[in-house]
Amino acid sequence: MATHGQRQLLRLTLSYCPNGGSSSSFRSLLQSSPLIDFARAHPDLEIKTTVKPNHHPSLLGEYRTGWDKQIGCRGLNENDVLKKIAMLNNSSGRKITKIRGGHRTASCQGVWTPGLDLLNAKEFEIKEVVGS
Secondary structure (H helix, E strand, C coil): CEECCEECEEEEEEEECCCCHHHHHHHHHHCCHHHHHHHHHCCCCEEEEEECCCCCCEEEEEECCCCEEEEECCCCCHHHHHHHHHHHHHCCCCCCCCCCCCCCCCCCCCCCCCCHHHHHHHHHHHHHHHHC
């Protein structure tokens, strides 16, 4: 995601195990053309690979804001890993924060007042008596 014309993702690190079963699709992705095409489409993005024996594969995105996001890719196929890479590329890197305070809106029927229920009850009784 671009903010002020600058892409926020600076570095993408792909970590995988050289012989683990959960990294098999990850290893085949590293040699496939979709990842190479992604790297060519984003020349300003630094893509690194690290080998971590006996660890599950993961993606680490480092952003201009100083934040980073790590996503575990254990057991994902190549298309799912590409979707995770695209998600990291399209996010801003900001942490999700909870918005404080309630959301208040005015009612389309008007403001409720304590005496309003008594008035409505009396009108309802009168209408019923007149209607019978």
